[in-house]
Amino acid sequence: MSRVVKFWILYACILLLPLAASGADQFETDVFRTSDGSLRISFLGHASLMMDFHDKHIYIDPWSHVADFSKMPKADIILFTHEHSDHFDLEALKELCSENTLVVMPEICAAKYGEGIIMKNEDVKIIQGLKIEGVPAYNIVEKRASGFPYHLKGIGNGYVITFGDKRVYIAGDTEKIPEMDELSEIDIAFLPVEPPDTMTVEMAADTVKAIKPKIFYPYRYGDTDINELKELLKDQPETEVRIRKME
Helix, strand or coil, X not given: CCHHHHXXXXXXXXXXXXXXXXXXXXXXXXXXXXXXXXXXEEEEECCEEEEEECCEEEEXXXXXXXXXXXXXXXXXXXXXXXXXXXXXXXXXXXXXXXXXXXXXXXHHHHHHHCXXXXXXXXXXXXXXXXXXXXXXXXXXXXXCCCCCECCCCXXXXXXXXXXXXXXXXXXXXXXXXXXXXXXXXXXXEEEECCCCCCCCHHHHHXXXXXXXXXXXXXXXXXXXXXXXXXXXXXXXXXXXXXXXXXX
């Protein structure tokens, strides 16, 4: 092979590197074995996740600030937890949707989007073969200067999604709330740890001790000292704390 040919091959590869790195492969991914095949979870950032199961792409709270969704696989299912712009991003929705995409959201988001599958707290639906349960998500302690909670009860959702024999809990924006004590058999839990509008590290630790997930991922944690959270959970041997880039 001549030097000229080698040069142009190398040049083409360099040009293509940014394109390869702009898709899903650039993100950290964990793979879990379920009774019905593999589940891949990609950690896009903040509260944005992508889950691949049975060749379906499921996105949770895709936010354009953390990924270029024009270069990501089209969605089979998109779940939005609530209406705040870092969770409910119409630009990301536009990039990810195809004619076959099903969009699951609380009523407040559907009012802005104009369509979609509405999920309320405690609803249970089978969507493209997946069991999805709505879970309340709201604040009790922390309030805005106006006196209203950052997240009102009955507005936003968390979700429990069942993949084979694995139950994955995505809490959405919430503090520790009484309804969490009713959750059971959670294999993987995503809890937001960024006060004042979501959990303090103490709330997150108390939630983990209450629901006892096998694996706990802090997410949407901003500048929170995650090492402090790990210290609070060092005597919780039944739960593995995994840290991924989810500020």
